[in-house]
Amino acid sequence: MPIAIGLEGSANKLGVGIILHPPHQPSSPPSPHDSAYSDDELHSSHPTSKQKSSSPPVQILANLRHTFNSPPGTGFLPKDTAAHHRRWVVRLVKQAMAQARVRIEDIDCICFTRGPGMGAPLSSVAIAARTLSQLWNKPLVGVNHCVGHIEMGRAITGAENPVVLYVSGGNTQVIAYSAQRYRIFGEALDIAVGNCLDRFARVLKIPNDPAPGYNIEQLAKNAGGVLLELPYAVKGMDVSFSGILARVEEMALKLESAAQSKPATPWLDPLTSAPITPADLCFTLQETVFAMLVEITERAMAHVGASQVLIVGGVGCNERLQAMMGIMAAERGGSVFKTDERFCIDNGIMIAHAGLLAWRKGFVTPLGGSGVTQRFRTDEVLVDWRD
């Protein structure tokens, strides 16, 4: 029974996961829900919805994560993030092995994220993977981070051939499978949607713990229903967020100066005359950028004639985005598949899973060719494990 360990560190999350692919459909239900977490689980207040989909044909033996959070108002820097990953990787691997109750000889391959992502953190985790490969004498399998998300999403939700919306801090892509490639139908032409949300959070000094996007989502729930006008930039199946970010940053500064002015002169909504709050800005930003994402996804679905949609990536945890996507899919007679934060946020198990799929087809990454790459397109990967 093939078993793989996966190491992920393309951004500020360090993840280590161990997966088993049963030869047939597992007789006992898989246990994605009893894997332990490190700090993320202790501090996270994310709602953990149980997946109702059919049993995924994989067994998750361990799925650990440790997140590097920078102080409010700052982003995570590559150097500090790499140092974090170096500090934690050995501990996480040991913990994962212990939790999975597997011996070194049970492991078939060492999977790691080759890219895309930030160079320094990618390298620090790749070094760990190479070291394990040498120490344990196991083959290396370099994995495309985006393909990892897609394959994990499919395995967890049972979505067969969905249009995939991959949304995270570094990526915004609408993907559909065709002829052994995950083809990118649409994407952000400038910054990723998660990056747009993160940078907005910095201006409003919204905390980075557990994630800026998560805190924006919670704030938006308290909004008073005011929808301000932001640019709306959809070009075919592509989107652009930099104009929106610039505008909403201006709004945040305007709000700040309105609050600090003496006497206080609140900024009023032109439509309702209600005073604008930071929650309204969060709400406005979410409603606008998510509408764009749902729109390009719907466009891709119409284009390829699909009725299923799968949301992956960190921003994919957002319940408002999931709800909007659900209405859209239902209107088209289809359905939305989503995962919770254990799988949509960067994790090691998705790297182990996608790596193991490739390894079973005979793919290995030679040590000499195991360098990381910050830019690694989703459509560069030959997906020969699918028809």
Add this chain to the structure above:
Amino acid sequence: MADAASSSARVNALHKFPPPFDTSDESFELIAQGAESLLYRTTFSTTGQPAALKVRPEKKWRHPILDKRLTRARILAEARVLVKLSGEGIAAGGSTPGKRAKVKQPKEGEKGVAGLRGFVPAVLALDWERGWMMTEWVYGRTVKQAIHDTQAGRRAVEREQRLQDLKELLRRIGEVVGKLHASGVIHGDLTTSNMMLRPYDATTPDPTSTDSLDGDVVLIDFGLSTQSVSDEDRAVDLYVLERAFGSTHPREEDLFPEVLTAYAENEGSGMNGKVGKLVLRKLEDVRMRGRKKSMVG
């Protein structure tokens, strides 16, 4: 008028026609359910000529204020562009009605040689508050369908003929997109589903099964169009088409440069010469940005 493939998706049974069509006694045939709109074949003329009714139903997933704003803006953007293009060679000084109609005029020497009048459907009526637009019916198949319909013959001669026909079609596409850009319009959603291949003898009814790639390329679906003469906007428009073409027609992807060549070189394009070259250079930048943009974050 649009391809049958996209109409296979189910129509929301709850969808009602906006007035006055809710009390009409004409027939409506659903042709396509696109992402944004429903397209019906009906009539709008006392002579019984067919017409295309495009209805933009409310999108319940987006905020109602945003939904209303976008529906209105897109219906109007589309109608303004179509009317502007139908006035090429007619309008004095290129004026279009509407207070907010910002009409960007191309610089001297950039103007399309023949213009696009007759290569886009004419607007017959619209109601931007109620979210519908009636246009002239365009006969023929989508370019996407036409390309899918052509069979590569067994014999080398046939294969060579198909290749030549495809190249010829792609050059006509390049020319028509050039004309559009030369008229100061960016389509915003160029795909082979948004191009009709209208038989040269347009009085014949829709051809049911034909292998021919002959015909005029007629642009439709201007819902995301803007008026601009910037090289950047033009390059992004081409980039959208390039990517859509590659993902829709992976086997014909290698032929796409024919579109660009015709765009920048053909006499009929209106973008031939220096301007076209600049746009193609910009296109390289846009490609680089798309494929190699920073993944940091």
Add this chain to the structure above:
Amino acid sequence: METITLPHLPQFPLQVVLFSEVKNADFLRQQLLDGNTDFEYAFLDAAVILSREHVFAACFRAINDTLQSRLKSKNVHSEIVFALSPNNNISESFRRFGVSDTTKDLLAIKVASRDAVHTETHLKESVQGTVVPFTDEVLAGMTDEACLRKAYKIDVVGNEADAYVVGMIALKGS
């Protein structure tokens, strides 16, 4: 007289009479100015009419705006005259497209009359002119090209201008 039902508007049949060589345009105009309720018609100056489709586009627009409670003028008949104009200036639209003292050829339209016979009799009694067929050919012979060019700011007058002019009517007020 011709009765025309526009597609999608079965409840609003149009009764249309085209008169040439009208002698009493000033009288007709005066009835409208006086608000004489016997004269609820759209009186159009045929000199600025391109084609039947042109007229129908304005009628559709006016009836739809009436149905949607978006009238900019008094009633559906005045709205037809207003709809023909590419801009929102009501008095200018009447000056250019409505009956004036110098109108030679007149197109009279009545929307959704219950008594078609009365409409025809009343029009023939009131308008001193010759009833001619309401066809594109006859309309073309009545066109004042200079007026049309000015009214729609166009360089070309003819069939090929139809689509653009109809489009302008559809977009008016946006």
